[in-house]
Amino acid sequence: MYIKYHPILQLCDVLGNKDFPLQLAAACKSANIEQDSPLVLHIEASLGPGRGSNRILLERDFADIEKGSVDLQNGQIIPVNTTTATAEHSDCSSEISQDQVKLAKNNTTPGPYVEASPPSPKRRKTGGMRPVKQTESAPLMPENSEDGAPSVRQVHTETRFPQRKKLGKEVPVLEPTSVDKLIAGIWKQLFSSVQLTRFSTIPEPSFNIRTGVSGEVFQAVNIMCMKYYNQSQSSRALEMIVQAYWIECYEARIAVIRLENPNYSSTEARMMALKEACAVLNWKEKDLRNRLAIWRGYKEIKDAGGWASLIFASTGVYRFCKYRTGFSDGFATRLRHLRSAFEVAADTLHSEWRDLLHVIGHDEPRRYDGHPHGWVIVPGGESAVPLDSTYGHLKLSNGFQYEFIDECVLDQDFFGLIDPRVIPELDNTDICQACKERQSDDIKMNQCSCFPSLFGSVRSPAPIQIFHTTSGRNNGVIARCNIERGTAIGEFTGLITNGIQGVDVMVGGTRPHTYQIFQGQMGNFTRFINHSCKPNSQFQKFYWRGKERILVISKGITAGIEITVDYSDSYWRQLDKRCLCGEYCCRFN
Ligand SMILES: [Zn+2]
Numbered sequence: 129m130y131i132k133y134h135p136i137l138q139l140c141d142v143l144g145n146k147d148f149p150l151q152l153a154a155a156c157k158s159a160n161i162e163q164d165s166p167l168v169l170h171i172e173a174s175l176g177p178g179r180g181s182n183r184i185l186l187e188r189d190f191a192d193i194e195k196g197s198v199d200l201q202n203g204q205i206i207p208v209n210t211t212t213a214t215a216e217h218s219d220c221s222s223e224i225s226q227d228q229v230k231l232a233k234n235n236t237t238p239g240p241y242v243e244a245s246p247p248s249p250k251r252r253k254t255g256g257m258r259p260v261k262q263t264e265s266a267p268l269m270p271e272n273s274e275d276g277a278p279s280v281r282q283v284h285t286e287t288r289f290p291q292r293k294k295l296g297k298e299v300p301v302l303e304p305t306s307v308d309k310l311i312a313g314i315w316k317q318l319f320s321s322v323q324l325t326r327f328s329t330i331p332e333p334s335f336n337i338r339t340g341v342s343g344e345v346f347q348a349v350n351i352m353c354m355k356y357y358n359q360s361q362s363s364r365a366l367e368m369i370v371q372a373y374w375i376e377c378y379e380a381r382i383a384v385i386r387l388e389n390p391n392y393s394s395t396e397a398r399m400m401a402l403k404e405a406c407a408v409l410n411w412k413e414k415d416l417r418n419r420l421a422i423w424r425g426y427k428e429i430k431d432a433g434g435w436a437s438l439i440f441a442s443t444g445v446y447r448f449c450k451y452r453t454g455f456s457d458g459f460a461t462r463l464r465h466l467r468s469a470f471e472v473a474a475d476t477l478h479s480e481w482r483d484l485l486h487v488i489g490h491d492e493p494r495r496y497d498g499h500p501h502g503w504v505i506v507p508g509g510e511s512a513v514p515l516d517s518t519y520g521h522l523k524l525s526n527g528f529q530y531e532f533i534d535e536c537v538l539d540q541d542f543f544g545l546i547d548p549r550v551i552p553e554l555d556n557t558d559i560c561q562a563c564k565e566r567q568s569d570d571i572k573m574n575q576c577s578c579f580p581s582l583f584g585s586v587r588s589p590a591p592i593q594i595f596h597t598t599s600g601r602n603n604g605v606i607a608r609c610n611i612e613r614g615t616a617i618g619e620f621t622g623l624i625t626n627g628i629q630g631v632d633v634m635v636g637g638t639r640p641h642t643y644q645i646f647q648g649q650m651g652n653f654t655r656f657i658n659h660s661c662k663p664n665s666q667f668q669k670f671y672w673r674g675k676e677r678i679l680v681i682s683k684g685i686t687a688g689i690e691i692t693v694d695y696s697d698s699y700w701r702q703l704d705k706r707c708l709c710g711e712y713c714c715r716f717n
């Protein structure tokens with residue numbers, strides 16, 4: 129196989145990437161290219177800004193320096209064809225990274241790779257190994273800021289994120305197992321707006337809804353839709369609670385029958401209990417047995433992942449329990465490890481959920497109150513701990529104080545009432561700089577769909593949790609659902625101020641009109657996102673209704689993975705710390 133060819137192995141060394149042959153094989157596989165068809169590995173190099181440079185490069189600045197290819201059929205190097213050099217792509221990495229290595233299908237004969245000019249969009253798609261453009265744009269601040277701002281994280285100035293790609297196209301991912309799907313379903317429901325309630329009263333609309341669909345009628349029908357949806361989800365949850373509890377009662381009843389009838393075998397006692405149940409349920413014994421097997425599955429889910437895992441399991445749980453393909457040893461362990469995490473989300477996002485358990489006379493007080501991110505998930509499934517308890521080592525006189533805010537707060541002592549994020553030169557602040565559509569906080573009026581998870585659309589809680597890392601980095605942020613590339617995970621919120629020295633700040637604005645976002649006392653979960661030298665998200669500027677916002681944008685994140693950003697070289701240069709990202713390509717270890 130071609131991966132053993134010398135040039136490929138040399139590339140491993142040059143790129144410092146021991147996984148390169150495997151990635152190459154996976155790229156071939158995901159691109160549906162058979163190994164015996166003619167293939168070349170096309171290698172490019174391009175100029176780009178050095179790390180820490182604040183120069184914004186334009187398309188014309190890029191020129192391919194040199195190209196070469198490796199014939200994957202025989203491992204031969206195909207010499208550089210200098211006549212085909214074209215300025216064609218906008219990557220501007222300053223180092224040779226795996227991003228620069230493209231895979232291209234050689235449709236004709238093996239030989240020098242000749243590039244189409246202008247580049248055809250089709251060929252770009254063939255490159256299965258271009259997951260992210262890491263240094264798409266220049267950092268916001270030059271490395272040695274005269275402001276003396278010590279630890280400045282890097283913001284990408286591009287307002288348009290690279291073309292969205294379907295998650296999983298670029299990096300081969302394993303097919304989700306049935307347990308993965310069950311867990312994904314639980315998280316999806318936990319982060320949804322569903323309202324579960326034990327009592328349901330849906331009043332009939334007070335007017336005739338069959339007299340032409342006016343705005344009022346349509347609204348009334350929508351409200352009914354929502355209420356009946358919530359009611360059916362609640363009924364489903366209640367049904368599963370009772371059914372899981374039925375299994376416990378059934379086993380207990382068998383024990384009692386045997387006590388009362390010492391001459392009964394266990395099978396006879398079981399039959400007796402089944403008959404007692406069938407008489408009331410009005411089902412044939414066979415039907416009850418079939419259902420009982422599913423109810424047993426509900427109980428197993430509840431026993432491992434707690435009541436929250438069963439109540440929010442919703443779609444898919446029936447199939448999961450019917451076919452039982454996922455009930456292996458790993459299933460219970462995985463759910464047990466997530467038990468507290470499920471409860472934190474359920475208690476903080478659906479505070480009434482435990483009331484459903486009253487249906488079986490179970491009274492369990494709420495364990496986790498307050499903000500969803502005020503709790504830190506501990507590895508191994510132990511109870512989650514309050515956020516402030518994880519900062520004991522800082523020995524702060526008043527303890528760790530952090531106020532969760534959704535919007536930035538303006539430091540009026542510094543800026544008065546003038547928000548430094550406002551772009552003064554804009555004519556129409558409601559036109560999106562990126563998509564040119566109209567922006568509005570009114571969902572009905574908004575037409576900008578750049579970052580609907582944050583602006584101009586229905587907002588759901590970010591599908592993330594704060595967790596305690598095992599690598600000595602204290603807390604981190606973990607994704608609970610897949611977050612597609614290009615999706616905004618959150619806005620970097622905090623106190624908008626200036627002139628702070630000696631602590632971490634994010635610098636926004638454009639020189640000389642810069643400002644700082646300080647997350648020391650207030651902000652959101654973005655404060656807890658750790659650095660990685662191979663990050664899966666990035667800071668990026670976006671203008672919403674004439675105001676600059678700094679967003680954390682996913683580069684494609686799988687559920688269960690820690691969310692990371694690159695804090696930039698200038699941030700690290702001023703710290704006497706080692707990076708603990710653990711990546712092969714770590715720059716600050
Ligand atoms: Zn837009």
Ligand SMILES: [Zn+2]
Pocket residue numbers: 660661662707708709710711713714715716717
């Ligand atoms: Zn690192």
